[in-house]
Amino acid sequence: MSTSRVTTTVAELHDALASENPPLVLDVRWALGDPYGRDHYADAHIPGAVYVDLDTELAGPPSPEGGRHPLPELAELQAAARSWGLGQDQPIVVYDDLGNTAAARAWWLLRYAGVTDVTLLDGALGAWRAAGLTLESGLPADPEPGDVVLHAGGLPLTDIDGAAELARDGLLLDARAGERYRGEVEPVDLRAGHIPGAVSAPTGENLAADGTFLLPELLRKRFEDRGAADASRIGVYCGSGVTAAHQIAALALAGFDATLFAGSWSAWSADPTRPAATGPAPA
Structure with a gap:
């Protein structure tokens, strides 16, 4: 996975939007416990950005086996992507207002579905605001339908048995907050704790204070300190497979490939x- 194309800077996006081949910009405004993403988008978004509903367009119906945010069926994802106006071979930039911890789900899912030119806006909406750039408000008309054709398999994916194997024989990273990993709190799922053998690596620690990703060399040290350099294979999970995608993006910036356990702790x-x-140790 190319580290040069995981992120796009605010300056690069600003220039690209004025070019002859502008990217499709997707606004993935979502946070756990906040069902008002569309309202936040309507309040202020990057000009021309299309709102994407994570719960209904980037996930299938929840189930005990699939977790709270199982991957959508490919045909349904393709229909959603076409409704966003996505054309074949069109570049995409995705963002949210939460350090890209939600937008990374769109980044991962589209790469999994064969879209190669999709990047995260580094620093997310906060970086656009900090640069003093124009924002739009309101709900625009639906875009003209696109013609993108999606194919599964662009990024590695594992199931619950594969996650257990990674915890034993590779490196399985738990991207949730430390207190959830340790089992001290569990606000949404049925049991507290972590997958035995998994190593704690909270997603929030991928980011600098301004919401941009840490420099690649700092990310590499972060993951090497957790065993990435010696691991034959790396996997990531979180609560429901959303913020784990952010961890995979950070690993890519650090030069590591990783597989997603989409069902994550919820499954x-x-x-x-x-x-x-439970507790701070993997076992």
């Missing part, structure tokens, strides 16, 4: 046959 904790570990 693991729903299976009573799967053990849960």
Whole structure:
């Protein structure tokens, strides 16, 4: 995975929007416990950006086996992408207002579906605001439908058994906050704790104070300190497979490939046959 195309800077996006081949900009405004993403988008968004609903367009219906945000069926994702106006081979830039921890789901999912030119706006909407650039408000008319054709398999994916194997024989990173990993709190899922053998690596630590990604060399040290350099394979999970995608983007910037356990803790904790570990240690 090319580290040069994981992110786009605000300056690069500003120039690209004025070019002959502007990217499609997707606004993935979402946060756990906040159902008002479309309202936030209507209040202020990057000019021309299309709102994407994470719960309904970037995820399938929740289930115990699939978790709270299972991957959508490919045909449904393609229909959604066409409704955003996405054309074949059109570049895409995605952002949110939360350090890209939600937008990364769109980044990962589109790359998984074969879209190669999709990047995260580094610093997300906050960086656009900080640069003093124009914002739009309101809900625009639906864009003209696109013609993109999607194909699954562009990024690696694992299931619950594969996650258990990664925890034993590779490196499985838990991207949730440390207190959830340790089992001290569990606000949404059925059980507290973590997958036995998984290593804590909270997603928020991928970011600098201004919401941009840490420099690649700092990210590389962060993941090497957790065993990435010696791991034959790396996997990532979180609560429901959303912020784990952010971790995969950070790993890519650091020069590591990683696979996603999409069901994540929401699927693991729903299976009573799967053990849960608590405390700061992996086991």
